[in-house]
Structures are given as C-alpha cells and as structure tokens.
Amino acid sequence: MKIFRVISQLLMVCSLTLGAIGGAAAAELRVGYWTSGISLGFGAVLEAQKFFEKQGLQVKFVHFPDVNGPTTALASNAIDLAFGTSLAGAFSLSQQGVPVRIVAATQLVDAELVVLADSPIRNPGELRGKKVGMSPLGSGTTGVGTAVLDGNYGLKLADYRLIAGDEPRLAQFLLQKNVDAAVMRPTTVAQVPDNANRIRVLGTLSDQWKQMTRSPTPPYIGVAVMRDEWLKNNPADAAKVLVAMREAVQFGAANPDAVVAILKKAANMNDKGAHFYSAHWTSMNTVAFARDDIATLKRTFDVFKAAGTLKGELPADLFYPKPYLDAEKMK
Template sequence: MRKLFAAALAATSMIAASAITAGPARAADTVRIGYWTSGVSLGYGSVLESKDFLAKRGINAEFVHFPDVNAPLRALASGSIDLAFGAPVAGVFGTAASGVPIRIFAATQPADVQFVVPKDSPIRTLAELKGKKIGMSPAGSSVAVIAGAILAGNYQIKSSDFSLVGGNESRLAQFLVQKQVDGAALRSVTVAQLGDELPVRRLSSFAEEWKKLTRSDAVPYIGVGAVRAELVEKQPEVVARVIASLRDTLAWGNTHREEVVQILRKKANLPEDDARTYVSLWNEMNRVAFEPADIATLKRQHAVFTESGLVKGDITDELFATRPYQLANGLK
C-alpha cells in the first residue's frame, strides 16, 4: 500500500512538472500584463516586451501600458489585466484590505530612493522639511507612503506638516529646477541622470531612514508583482512561468547591458546617457524574490504604514501567494 502511494505520488509529481515545463510545446497561455510607463517599470518593461522570454515559457503576453502609477491596481480590480509586475506596495495593501481579490506573487522593486534638495538650498536635514513642498511620486504610491512614514516616524513630520507635490520622475526634476518644490524623493537612477544639469545635495536615503525607523537591515520595497486571485489559484503554474520569465529578463539584462541600452533608447525613448545610467543600476532597482525574509519585510511595511495612518485595513497571509514562486524555483 505504501509503495502504491509512493508510486502514485511520483506519477503526480511528474505530471505536474510536465505541465509546467512543457512551455512552447503546448498552447500558449494568454496573460494580460500591465505596468506604469515611468520610473523603474519603464526600463524593465521595455526589455521584457522587446525580448521573447515570456514566449519561450509558453506565455502569450498582452501588454497594457498605464500613465498613472496606481492604474494597474484599478485594472486588476476590474479584471482588465491579469498581472502587474511592478504594482505599488502601499496600493496593493489598501486594495487587498478593501476586499479586492488580488495576491502578491513576488517582490520586484526595492526602494532605491533618495531625499534631495537643490545644491544651493539652505536645507541640511530632513527635519527641516517641515512646512515645505516636497516632490515625490503621486499620493497613494509606495514612494509617497514610505516617505510619509519615514518623516512621521523619524522626524515627527505628519502628512499635514508638508505639501506633497506629485508627479513622475521627469516632472519632479523640472519642479526642482524651477524651484517649485523645496526638496524631493527621487529614485537613485533619476538623481544620477540629472548629473550636472541639476546639481542636488543628498540628505538621506529610504534605506538609511528605514533602518533607523524599523531597527532592521531590510530595505523596503516600492513595487511588487500582483495578480488576480483567480489566476493564481486556478493556474499557479502559469504564474510560475511568468516569474521564471521575469527572472530570465533580469539575468539577461545584467549580462547584456549594451543591448539593454539600445532597447531603452529605441522603445523607452531615453537619451543614451540616461539609458546607460539606468543600466548601471539594473540590479539595484530590479528584483524577483519572494523568500520568507522578503515576505517578512512586506509585512513590516504594512505594520509601519498602518501605524502611521497612511494605509488602512488589515491584511492576511492569504495575500502572499507563495505557490507560484515555489514552482518557479523548480524551472530551468
């Protein structure tokens, strides 16, 4: 009886493995993938679309572009897309807490963000941002929520104590040039791209401030992979193959940097210098991970966000769909 059970279990495992690894030999599964065409997502998404990593894994990808950072979440909620590889963490927490059936399947974008002011600014510390205008990604974005939690937790600057001026990265740079904001929370790649055009002085980083706030070495995430609950529950192997494709893209980009530069120039319309700066920070900005430590960091973020009053509602372990990631670990 025990031998019969072991044989049946082995056969089941072989069938499951075959279903996942069959890839292009089977009919491709269509997955509607949405992303924000700015910030970190623009560069990574451009490479993902330009190469055939998804097709090689048996995924027929239909890409949907959004000009607003929170739009992919609304599209997930309405069923207009199936998956977003860089959904804002804070928005995912709030959306899930409201009862929308979505799941997180990977942590994808570390918060590689810096607080900066114009080089000639009299402001020297984050504490001096009280009562000032601060440029950052729009309200509700992960950057805005993390920045708010840091200012409140480390410097007692509440959201009502400063003016949030929202915009995409290029717009925020313009605000700094035109002195329409006193400081800004910008991604490291944007700060590097500014170069001599806009000399800025760095005050601190999200990583440094988060360490101070949480007394941990973990770096918070601004973006995660989010998926409709129905897809991840009924077809976890499909999501696993998407995860494998995201990893393929990440690895290829790291070893083919010159080709990535050309893709960004052509598809993302980035000047060559900006494209090279983006590529130089490829591994710092992009990630495909969902280990226990990553989930613990995300849970810590939710706790900090809710304690600060920046995100409302509880989440459960059900939000973190680990099965596809585990299946993806078995793919070659």
C-alpha cells in the same frame, strides 16, 4: 467504407475538441505596468526580449502613465498581472476585497531625497512647512518617503505640502523651484544636466528606512500582483510567469549594454540616464519571495499603517508563494 467515414468524422471532432481545449489552456495573460516609474526598465526588457513568450505564454502588455493605473486595472479585471505595482496599492486592493494575490517582490526602494545645491535645507527635519515633490499617493516610494519623514523626523503629512508628479515632472518642479525638495530615483537625477553641481542629496530612502527600522534590510516598493481567477485557471502557467521575470532580471544584470539600448529606444532615455539605470539594475530589480522577503513585506505594512498610509488589517491570504516556489524548481 461507411464505418471508415464515421471514424474519420469522429477523429475530426476529437481533433477540434482537443484544439479548443488547448486554446483555452493557453489563456492570454494581460500584463500591465507603470511606464513612468521604477518598473519602466524591467517592463521594457521583458517586452523587448519576449521572456513571457519564450515560456510559451500568450501575452498582451498594457502600459499605464499613472502609478495607480495598474492597481485600478487589476480591480476592474482589465489585466491579470502587474509587476512593479505599488506595494501600498497592492495592500489596499486586498483590503478592499479585490481577488488578488502577491506572488513576488520585484522592486527595491531606490530613491533619494534631494534639494537644489544652493538650498538652505540641510536636513530632512527642516522640511516642516515646505513643499515636497513625490510620486502620487499610492506609490510605494511615496509610502516609504512619508513613513521615514514621520518615523525619523516626526513629520506628518499635514506638516508639509506634498506635490505629486511623475519623475520627469518632479525634476522640473525642483529646478524651477516649485518645490523645496523632491524624492526621485537616482536615474532621474542622473538625467538632469550638470546634476552634480545643481542638485544635492539629503539622504537615500534605503538608509532612512534602515535607520527607522533598525534593520539592515531595505524595503520593497514594487510587487508582482495577480488576479486570483487567472492563478486558479492557469496553475501550470503561474510558475512560468515567475521564471520569465527571473530570467529578465538575470538578463539585465548580465547584459548592461543591451539594457541601455532597450531603454534608449523604448523609454527615449538619454545615454547618460540609460547607462546609469543599467548600472543600478540589480539594486532596483529582483524576483524574490522567500520567507524572509514575505516577513519584510509584512513589516512594511506595519510601518505604513503606523504612518497612517494604510489602515485595517493585512489579509491572511494575500501572499501566495506557490508559483515562486514552483519556479525555483524549474532552474
């Protein structure tokens, strides 16, 4: 009987040990995103539909009201993953030696340069000496906006006054004539009452970028960035993260009414804005990281550097395609 008691105790110890190991393997994934910009809808759908949890991941979502919040949190090890993260901010983090990797491109530029309908400004080149509303410096959209004003019209940052604000504030600034022009997403413009008669579009950043680069490829402004420690400690789960994000993109494209309902509840978006966002889902959100995508990201770095948004060199190990490639095999 004694030997059976010993064996029973050993089995219990083994069970507890394996349980501890299993618990360590199921490490919590701290996910952060900006809730006042282009990543809002993608994040709201990811949360509401529990795509990470469906992959067996233990997740904690962290919301940031400021565009630079996710990059700051990555730097301080407060989160493990940020999606829709400013591309310029991700480049800057890596240059500063923060142990992060870009694992996917997640948001395409989808913004317009707009003025009031009765504005005398007819061309972006007429913004010299004017006040231009954009997201705060560090935003990928602002990086693209300042780059095209420089590349297409010779306007440096010193040639106009950049007024920073989140999207609702930028719309308010424009309507109150606190700025002469603003760079805003079409979803924000759509929520302005009587926008068709009150706001005039000078051009889209996508078209301006294509004109500047003489390329048909629009730039990515948001990326998925992970801390290297989490990637190394959870190699099997990294691909599941990409699968979850890919499924969120596919869900949004296939279920526009569900996206509308989620946005109205999670983002307090009005019906018109939510429907407009849902209709633009695939033009804003993606999960891409093939060779051509990485080439586009590298080219964007060169453009940002030429415009003075970034300095220095691009770290050679910043792009880490393994989780994306592994996720592709899990289709």
